[in-house]
Amino acid sequence: MIRHDFAAGLLDIRRSVKASSPLIHCITNPISINDCANMVLAAGSRPIMAEHPDEVGEITAMANALCLNLGSITRDRLEAMGISAAIARENNIPMVIDLVGAACSSMRKRYLEDFIPKFKPTVIKGNITEILSTCGIECKSSGVEANRGQLVTGDNAREYGDILGKWATEHNVVLLVSGPKDLITDGRDTYLLSNGVSMMGNITGTGCMLNSLVAAYLPAGNPLGAALLATATFGIAGEMAAKKSDGPGSFHIKLFDEVYNMGEADIITKTKITKL
Template sequence: MMNHKFATELLKVRQTIKESRPLIHCITNPISINDCANMVLAAGSRPIMAEHPEEVAEITAIAQTLCLNLGSITRDRLAAMEISAATAKEHNISMVVDLVGAACSSLREKFLADFIPKYGPAVIKGNITEILNTCGIDCHSSGVEANSEQLITRENAAEMAELLGKWAKAHETVLLVSGPRDFITDGEESYLLSNGVPMLGNITGTGCMLNALTASYLPAGSPLKAALLAALVLGIAGEKAAGKSQGPGTFHVNLFDEVFNLLDGDIIARAKIAKL
C-alpha cells in the first residue's frame, strides 16, 4: 500500500484529468493507433491522432500534451514528429516519446540523438534495451524486444537507479522503463513498480498504451507523477483484467474496461511500489 500523502497526490492527478479532459496529440504507429486512442479516452483525456506533416503544427498548438511513438516509422511520420516537437517547444507543451525499436535501427538512433537534446521530452519511455541504447550504454539488442538478461529486478534496481538516474538528471527528463517490473527515475527520485501480469505481453501495443496513458496524465501532474500513475493504472488494470479473461482476445477488451472503471481504492490497495 502506498504512503497516504503520495497516493493522494497521484489520485488528484487522475481526478483532475477526468474533470478537465485535456487534448492529447498522438503521433503513433498504425499497429497500435486505435488502442492508444482508446486508452487516452479510458483515462479521461481526449485523443487526436493527426500525423500529416502539413497540419501537425496546428494540431499540436491546441493540444495539452504531445505523444510520440517511433514504432513502424515512415519518412512522413518522422517529419511530422520534428514539426510537432518544434511547435510543442515553442508553446511550452510537454512531450512524451516512446523509443520503439531504438536499439535495432540506425535511423531511429540518429533521429533520437538529435531529437532529445533539441526538444527535451518530459518523459522518455522504452523497454530496458531501448533505454540503455538511447543512453549510450551497451544493450546487446537483437530486435524490438528487451534483452532479458538486462531487465531491471529488485537485485539490480539500485544500480540502475544510479546509472539511469544520472542520465535522466543530465537531460532533465523522466525515464520510464517498461518491463515485468517498471522502473521510473528523474535522477532525484527512482521507483520500482511490480504490478502487472504476463498477459500484458501477449497483446500488441501495451507499451504504446503505457506511453499514451503517461501523456494523458501529464497535463495535471509532474512528469514523474504522470509516469508513475500510468504504470500503476495499466499494471493494476492488467491484473484485474487477467482475472476475468480466457485468453488474449478477452483480455484485450477487459483491459480497457478495467482502466476506465478502476477505483481509487484499487490503486491504493493494490499498488506495488518501492522507492529506491
C-alpha cells in the same frame, strides 16, 4: 498499499484529468493507433491522432500534451514528429516519446541523438534495451523486444537507478523503463513498480498503450507523477483483466474496461511500488 500522502498526489493527477478532459495529440504507429486512442479515452482525456506533416503543427498547438512513438516509423511520420515537437517545445506543451526499436535501428538511434537535445521531451519511455541504447550504455538488442538478460529486477534496480538517474538529471527528463518490473526516475527520485501480468506480453501494443496513458496524465503538470500513475494504473488493470479473461482476445478488451472503471481504492491498495 502505498503511503497516504504519496497516493494523494497520484489521485490529484487523476482527478485533474477527469475533470478537465485535456486534448492529447498522438502521433503513433498504425499497429496500435486505435488502442492508444481508446486508452487515452479510458483515462479521461481526449485523443486526436493527426500525423500529416502539413497539419500537425496546428494540431499540437491546441493540444495539452504530445504523445510520440517510433514504432513502424515512416519518413512522413518522422517529419511530423519533429514539427510537432518544435511546437510543443515552443509552447511548453509536455511530451512523451516511446523509443520503439531504438536499439535495433541505427536510423532511429541517429534520429533520437538529434531529437532529445533539440526538443527536450518531458518523459522518455522504452524497454530497458531501448533506454540503455538511447542513453549510450552498452546493451544487446533483440528486435523491438527487451533483452531478457538485461531486464530490471529487484537485484539490479538500484544499480540501474543510479546509472539512469544520472542521465535523467543531465537531460532534465523522466525516464520510464517498462518491463515485468518497471523503473521510473527523474534523477532525484527513483521508483520500482511490480504490477502487471505475463498476459500483457501476449497482445500487441501494450507498450504503446502505456505511453499514451502517460500522455493522458501529463497535462496535470507533474511528469514524474504522470509516469508513476500511468504505470501503476496499467499494471493493476492488467492484473484485474487477467482474472476475468480466457485468453488474449478477451484480455485485450477487459484491459480498457479495467482502466476506465478503476477506483481510487484500487490505486491505493493495489499499487506495488518501492522507492529506491
